Amino acid sequence: MGVDHARPPNVQRLRRRTAAAAEPPAVHHKIFPPVSTSPPPLALIFGPFDPSGSSNLPADAVTCAQLGGHALGVLTAIHVQDTASIEAIQPVAPELIDDQARCLLEDMAVGAMKAGPLYTVESVSTIAQIVADYSTVPFVLHLGSLPDEEMLAADHDAEDLVGSLFELLLPQADVVIADHNLITLWANHGFLSAHGGGSPAEIVLEYQAKWALITGAPLRPGQRSYQLLGADKQTRQWPWAPPPERVMGTEGLLGCVVALELARGLDVPQAVEEAIHHTATLAGRSFQPGMGHRLINRSIS
Known part of the structure; x- marks a missing residue:
């Protein structure tokens, strides 16, 4: 009689369970959070390439991904910089900005756009036309400090650039984000000669922006x-504290998250409140990768 080598069913089940227990546990869920089955909101970011990863692109793309969104990028300039300072700025040709933005906007359902910083009148004009052509897409404009004069294009000065930002982009902006002291400085230097006085938020609204979000307002x-002020005089305020010492990119982070939350479908006050919360949380996480400023730690841990 031949020998039956088949194992009893209960022994087979036991061996399968033993083998399964011996396999190393999957660790992917410990690295990445659960992935949503619904499409993420899309935010289109116009900004310079920061090779240090402190702000703008690609940092905004990482922020969007961490908060459940997806960033599309249009380069407006390339920085030569480290964590200490920007050494040079090479603006991107406005034709390339226009081509890349329209290529993305014609392909995907973008939920919001964010721009800034911008360094040439031509790039401002190009983006203004794009925003006008896609006027139903919420637009967030971040106004930041200008680079040193020698880094700007030879045929442009700071007053020309600020004037183009206020005349071409502010009237189309759903939200303008700026520091209180920066708007005050530009007004005192005569860059905003058309304004009739008032607070920085009121100055921004004079140029027909729908909402002004001012950081560091007394x-x-x-x-x-x-301070969030709307065209219909709606006002909201939240406590503000100076960014942790030597941490770069907090205002750019704030603008990125406002745009992402608008793309998610929130109204402006809700989007701003969410962005302030996320910015405070992320700004409290920083690290020192080099000899200059500390950077926001956007990594998932």
Whole structure:
């Protein structure tokens, strides 16, 4: 009689369970959070390439991914920089900005756009035309400090650039984000000669922006705030604290998250509140990769 080599079913099940237990556990879920089955909101970012990863592109793309969104990028300039400073800026030709933006906008359902910083009048004009052609897409404009004069294009000065930003982009912006002291400085230097006075938020609204989000606005002696002011005089305020010492890119981060939350479908006050919360959380996580400023730690841990 031949020998039956088949194992009893219960032994086979036991061996399968033993083999399964011996396999190393899957670790992917410990590295990446659960992936949503619904499409992520799409935010189109116009900005320079920052090779240090401190702000703008690609940092905004990482921020969007961390918060459940997807960033599309249009380069407006290339920086030569490290964590200490920007050494040179090479603007991208406006034709390339236009071609790349329209290529993306014609292909995908972009939920919001964010721009800034911008360094030439031509790039401002190009983006203004794109925003006008896609006027139903929420647009966030981040106004930041200008680079040193020698880094700007030879045929443009700071006043020309600021004037183009206020005249061409502010009237189309759903939200303008700027520091209180920066708007005050530009007004005192005569860059905003058309304004009739008032607070920085009121100056921004004079140029027909729908909402102004001012950081570092004086609230009372020793206290400052985020001030959100709408065209219909709706006002919201949240406590503001200076960014942690030597941490780069907090205002750019704020603009990126506002755009992402608008792409998600929130209204402006809700989007700003969410962005302030996320910015405070991320700004509290920084690291020192080089000899210059600290950078926001956008990594997933």
